[in-house]
Amino acid sequence: MSLINVSKLTFAYDGSYDNIFENVSFQMDSDWKLGFTGRNGRGKTTFLNLLLGKYEYSGTISANVNFEYFPFHVEHREMNTLDVIGDIYPDYVHWELMRELSLLKVTEDVLYRPFDSLSNGEQTKVLLAALFLKENSFLLIDEPTNHLDMDARKLVSDYLRSKSGFILVSHDRSFLDNCVDHILSINKTNVDIQKGNFSDWWENKQRQDNFELAENDKLRKDIKRLSEASKRTSDWSHEVEKTKNGTRNSGSKVDKGYIGHKAAKMMKRSKSIENRQQAAMDEKSTLLKNVESSDSLKISQLAFHKNQLAELDHVSIHYGEKTVCEDISFTIEQGDRIALSGRNGSGKSSIIKLICGEPISYTGTFHKGSQLKISYVSQDTSHLKGNLTDYARIHGIEESLFKAILRKLDFSRVQFEKDISSYSGGQKKKVLIAKSLCENNVHLHIWDEPLNFIDVISRMQIEELLLEYSPTILFVEHDREFCNNIATKTIALR
Structure with a gap:
């Protein structure tokens, strides 16, 4: 067991004005089974590439393990599958390979067929078996389910449940629930790790979202009240200020010094309330920070003239x-x-x-x-x-x-x-x-x-x-x- 420390990580692609990660810090245990989730374009694959050292960044990523990425790039797909595995991991032990293939229900004859003759599902399983032959490695598994049917997904999920020490990018809820014990999530404003499977994480997220929504609603009401109070105070000080050049009802000359002092106090009080209003608005901007946009969509479909x-x-x-x-x-x-x-x-x-x-x-x-x-x-x-x-x-x-x-x-x-x-x-x-x-x-x-x-x-x-x-x-x-x-x-x- 060892720790993977990410500290103050900041990264943007060349030519981009927006940081994908900004001052991000968290820790991972190399024995965890991490499900990695986040909306498309948030930087999941980018983060995996940062772990692999493919990009320059500011901050630090420290670990006492090697990172291995799945899926492997297979350059010579016409070669026999056994030779492809040899290229990926020259020092593999054959009986260990057979053990992994057996767990994935892949027959030995697959090894002696050209790799490109295998189905997408067979290719995925073979490459996963090769991945888990690597020792002292923390595995970065990027969307392995896209070419797997439902039965194969269940098989691979059971296989991963028996393993440890990986980050798994997947959007399949059942798949994640079956094989991970932590969730690493890229949210709108931060990166977060929680213990549990996807359903645990989703329940916690909904609870947090509901809290933020309630706080946001309360703050809207506070802002409305402060705004109305600020307007009343501003109107009051403005009316007082106008009397400096007017007369009292009795017809006597007004004391402009007294009125000016009173107006200044009212203006100061008004300004204080306006500052409170602005502070409340600033606070509002920190709420809903991770509530995902999920507005309902609308479609219309024509009725056919026959049922x-x-x-x-x-x-x-x-x-x-x-x-x-x-x-x-x-x-x-x-x-x-x-x-x-x-x-x-x-x-x-x-x-x-x-x-x-x-x-x-x-x-x-x-x-x-x-x-x-x-x-x-x-x-x-x-x-x-x-x-x-x-x-x-x-x-x-x-x-x-x-x-x-x-x-x-x-x-x-x-x-x-x-x-x-x-x-x-x-x-x-x-x-x-x-x-x-x-x-x-x-x-x-x-x-x-x-x-x-x-x-x-x-x-x-x-x-x-x-x-x-x-x-x-x-x-x-x-x-x-x-x-x-x-x-x-x-x-x-x-």
């Missing part, structure tokens, strides 16, 4: 001689929120392509409403580029609504000026979701793994939206909590 939007009856999908899924039957009716579940490779994306109208070979019966309008969110964000204004114009959506939704999903206004290609993975996904929510004349939303890279607070916000407005939606998502909260039906592909 049934689409039907699959004993559908099987084929690629050449390969059948990816078979004997699939379900209907999509208005108001359905359907989770399409199954392991990677079970045909989920193929079903989506069929419903969206892409040319695809299938047998069985498929019917879709002839005038059905679909809004589709794909897994892929690599095509996104240009500025948001042009993007809105090209796709025929209302720019002000589009940007308002992004603002509520924690986009800063400075992001509106940047090229979309420079956004983080989570921010790009938010662009696709905001576009989908803005599209007019839509009867059905189809979202294919929409939450990859999206921060947990935005996930909760999207959940609230879908529950409040109940749009008809078919979605593929491996976040167990999201599916449990949203789905009215689950179609499991096997």
